[in-house]
Amino acid sequence: MSDAVCTGFEAAGITAGIKKNGKKDLGILYSSVPARAAAVFTRNLVQAAPVLLDRERIKSGRCRAVVVNSGCANCCTGEQGLTDAKAMAGYVAAELGIDEDLVLVASTGVIGEPLPMEKIQTAVPELVAKLTPGGIPDLAEAIMTTDTVPKMVTASGRVDGKSFSITGVAKGSGMIRPDMATMLCFVATDADVAADMLQSALAAGVDRSLNRITIDGDTSTNDTVILMAGGMSNVKIDDDGRMEIFQQVLDEVLIDLARALVKDGEGVTKLVEIKVNGAVSDKDARRIADTVAHSNLLKTAFFGEDANWGRILAAAGRAGAPMEIDRTDVFFDDAQMVKDGIGCGKTAEDKAAAVMKKEEFRITIDLKTGTGSASVLTCDFSIDYVKINADYRS
Amino acid sequence: MSDAVCTGFEAAGITAGIKKNGKKDLGILYSSVPARAAAVFTRNLVQAAPVLLDRERIKSGRCRAVVVNSGCANCCTGEQGLTDAKAMAGYVAAELGIDEDLVLVASTGVIGEPLPMEKIQTAVPELVAKLTPGGIPDLAEAIMTTDTVPKMVTASGRVDGKSFSITGVAKGSGMIRPDMATMLCFVATDADVAADMLQSALAAGVDRSLNRITIDGDTSTNDTVILMAGGMSNVKIDDDGRMEIFQQVLDEVLIDLARALVKDGEGVTKLVEIKVNGAVSDKDARRIADTVAHSNLLKTAFFGEDANWGRILAAAGRAGAPMEIDRTDVFFDDAQMVKDGIGCGKTAEDKAAAVMKKEEFRITIDLKTGTGSASVLTCDFSIDYVKINADYRS
Numbered sequence: 001m002s003d004a005v006c007t008g009f010e011a012a013g014i015t016a017g018i019k020k021n022g023k024k025d026l027g028i029l030y031s032s033v034p035a036r037a038a039a040v041f042t043r044n045l046v047q048a049a050p051v052l053l054d055r056e057r058i059k060s061g062r063c064r065a066v067v068v069n070s071g072c073a074n075c076c077t078g079e080q081g082l083t084d085a086k087a088m089a090g091y092v093a094a095e096l097g098i099d100e101d102l103v104l105v106a107s108t109g110v111i112g113e114p115l116p117m118e119k120i121q122t123a124v125p126e127l128v129a130k131l132t133p134g135g136i137p138d139l140a141e142a143i144m145t146t147d148t149v150p151k152m153v154t155a156s157g158r159v160d161g162k163s164f165s166i167t168g169v170a171k172g173s174g175m176i177r178p179d180m181a182t183m184l185c186f187v188a189t190d191a192d193v194a195a196d197m198l199q200s201a202l203a204a205g206v207d208r209s210l211n212r213i214t215i216d217g218d219t220s221t222n223d224t225v226i227l228m229a230g231g232m233s234n235v236k237i238d239d240d241g242r243m244e245i246f247q248q249v250l251d252e253v254l255i256d257l258a259r260a261l262v263k264d265g266e267g268v269t270k271l272v273e274i275k276v277n278g279a280v281s282d283k284d285a286r287r288i289a290d291t292v293a294h295s296n297l298l299k300t301a302f303f304g305e306d307a308n309w310g311r312i313l314a315a316a317g318r319a320g321a322p323m324e325i326d327r328t329d330v331f332f333d334d335a336q337m338v339k340d341g342i343g344c345g346k347t348a349e350d351k352a353a354a355v356m357k358k359e360e361f362r363i364t365i366d367l368k369t370g371t372g373s374a375s376v377l378t379c380d381f382s383i384d385y386v387k388i389n390a391d392y393r394s
Numbered sequence: 395m396s397d398a399v400c401t402g403f404e405a406a407g408i409t410a411g412i413k414k415n416g417k418k419d420l421g422i423l424y425s426s427v428p429a430r431a432a433a434v435f436t437r438n439l440v441q442a443a444p445v446l447l448d449r450e451r452i453k454s455g456r457c458r459a460v461v462v463n464s465g466c467a468n469c470c471t472g473e474q475g476l477t478d479a480k481a482m483a484g485y486v487a488a489e490l491g492i493d494e495d496l497v498l499v500a501s502t503g504v505i506g507e508p509l510p511m512e513k514i515q516t517a518v519p520e521l522v523a524k525l526t527p528g529g530i531p532d533l534a535e536a537i538m539t540t541d542t543v544p545k546m547v548t549a550s551g552r553v554d555g556k557s558f559s560i561t562g563v564a565k566g567s568g569m570i571r572p573d574m575a576t577m578l579c580f581v582a583t584d585a586d587v588a589a590d591m592l593q594s595a596l597a598a599g600v601d602r603s604l605n606r607i608t609i610d611g612d613t614s615t616n617d618t619v620i621l622m623a624g625g626m627s628n629v630k631i632d633d634d635g636r637m638e639i640f641q642q643v644l645d646e647v648l649i650d651l652a653r654a655l656v657k658d659g660e661g662v663t664k665l666v667e668i669k670v671n672g673a674v675s676d677k678d679a680r681r682i683a684d685t686v687a688h689s690n691l692l693k694t695a696f697f698g699e700d701a702n703w704g705r706i707l708a709a710a711g712r713a714g715a716p717m718e719i720d721r722t723d724v725f726f727d728d729a730q731m732v733k734d735g736i737g738c739g740k741t742a743e744d745k746a747a748a749v750m751k752k753e754e755f756r757i758t759i760d761l762k763t764g765t766g767s768a769s770v771l772t773c774d775f776s777i778d779y780v781k782i783n784a785d786y787r788s
Binding site: 043044045046047073075076077078110111112113220221296297300301303304306308309310311313314316317318322323325326338340341342343381382383385386387388389390391 | 469782
């Protein structure tokens with residue numbers, strides 16, 4: 001991670017008083033030049049007002065600024081919510097002197113409460129005044145809800161001897177599952193990416209990163225990933241070879257952010273990769289990996305550092321994808337715990353117990369029936385997850 | 395609940411030393427006359443040895459005895475597991491002097507460990523010696539794992555002035571979700587039910603009861619429901635009218651057992667019915683009810699007594715069934731919290747907060763788009779659930 005920012009972008013994050021605890025809650029990402037933009041949004045049928053607004057505005061493929069608040073999701077707020085989201089963008093557009101349609105909006109926090117518009121209106125001039133190329137850490141802080149650390153990643157690549165950068169910020173840390181598994185994620189690059197390539201690069205990258213993580217299996221109503229490409233590095237991404245390089249760097253940023261999200265998931269003490277090999281198809285492998293990754297019984301066993309492999313097989317068996325139990329192997333990192341559906345005994349248990357004590361490890365399920373494979377990042381399910389979510393609104 | 399038993403049945407439950415804690419762990423249900431039998435089993439692809447054995451034996455439609463142990467699931471135990479399950483039935487058949495094929499077997503407990511056959515063989519003579527018409531409570535106790543109370547229900551009905559009874563026992567209390575949402579359930583009736591009616595009565599009853607509850611969304615590898623009909627009441631169930639009466643009593647027993655299972659779910663402090671009305675179809679209503687009933691975020695909010703209706707809508711929206719958020723209403727018991735997708739404000743919040751303090755309440759989601767409806771029983775997700783499952787094997 002790094003707090004660098006791509007050439008041509010500025011950011012800021014301040015306290016507007018939306019959160020009760022006095023922490024930063026209003027942020028902005030601004031491109032000093034007209035930027036191309038792509039976005040992906042929640043697949044939940046219940047969609048927050050800013051998501052509805054952005055879906056329309058992103059059709060232009062252009063964006064100059066994203067304004068975002070934490071502390072209030074502006075969701076289930078009806079017509080008023082949409083009016084408020086537009087007004088929030090309007091304040092920023094007026095202050096920056098740019099076209100209102102080029103401002104996207106994002107919100108995160110409690111569902112069902114209206115945005116405190118007066119506080120936002122009052123704060124926007126200060127927010128814009130604080131824009132600076134070094135403001136990314138403040139933005140990352142301003143979008144946090146139950147996150148305990150801000151998430152920022154910068155990576156760079158080279159094309160024809162010229163370098164470009166990609167910087168991303170993201171926040172979790174509950175309501176996380178594949179199908180757009182993030183709350184908010186904003187990515188900026190100074191590469192000059194062809195319009196038709198930007199959306200497909202983002203979709204492909206998200207599918208390999210944010211769509212491969214789960215914390216609690218719930219899906220947010222506000223999930224938004226926005227990618228802005230300003231082009232100030234003068235690196236043109238306009239053919240397949242260059243696209244491949246760009247995609248690699250983008251994937252790196254998104255995967256690092258995805259890992260950071262799971263690691264900082266609510267109450268999380270363990271980061272666990274569920275890897276399925278030997279399935280009939282990749283799709284089947286994914287179904288099994290997803291089901292295992294979401295098993296509450298298994299996730300509580302992770303928390304208890306109990307190598308309860310029976311729960312792994314029980315979860316795999318209900319995934320709805322073909323498996324033959326008497327061919328199935330299970331590994332904890334490199335320690336084989338199950339061979340052909342039967343436990344490997346005491347020595348294996350001891351090895352697996354040692355693996356479970358680590359903060360990060362991998363469970364591999366080899367079905368030995370085909371060549372399909374998939375991988376999903378999950379976490380343990382702790383007493384703190386329950387505590388955090390039992391009292392979230394109070 | 396009652397500890398009565400139907401005429402013609404005897405039961406027992408003893409300590410065989412399978413559980414480490416010295417509690418009862420071996421039980422039997424015995425019909426003194428040849429009984430008709432029906433059964434439903436787990437849909438998990440990973441199936442325990444006793445399930446594999448019973449699936450074959452139940453094809454005859456006959457059963458004299460069910461022998462069951464707790465403390466060990468005899469699952470993921472390969473060929474040895476099947477040999478052990480058969481041997482367990484064999485000991486009982488020999489002791490009772492009945493045909494081995496008429497003995498069904500069930501196991502529950504830790505997955506992946508072999509049955510301690512010597513302990514079982516030693517204990518079977520004592521188990522059979524203790525058979526008595528009043529032994530149902532002992533059987534109910536012997537099948538408990540993390541259950542805190544035994545579950546028994548007896549109900550009776552009348553046909554042509556003659557009465558018949560149905561008695562059921564069941565155990566939970568983790569790995570519970572619809573799709574055969576129980577670990578083990580044994581039901582006996584002294585009605586004389588026609589062979590072709592018994593299986594369909596059981597399937598229909600389970601669909602309205604054990605398939606409508608969830609505790610943690612995991613599915614067991616050992617789920618087994620067995621219904622035995624001995625006929626000693628001389629009440630013949632042989633036409634549609636009589637079948638309707640029998641089905642009503644059977645449903646009553648199964649629904650009472652299902653409620654008892656959720657109420658005694660691991661760490662449960664709240665019993666919550668999720669009712670969906672106004673869906674396009676019953677199937678859509680069921681999908682939404684299931685998704686809401688499984689939401690960890692909502693279940694932790696129940697535990698925290700937080701009327702977080704945003705999480706209800708967010709879960710409904712990801713269910714994969716049609717809904718229009720701006721027509722959706724939500725009620726906590728009779729208190730309306732959401733009207734046309736928008737929160738009803740402070741007074742409603744106060745009313746809902748009072749509802750949340752109750753041990754049992756209902757959440758109604760009215761989609762107002764059709765006539766489909768469904769109901770699922772769920773529970774809260776507590777700190778104790780995590781504690782219980784983090785340490786299950788130790």
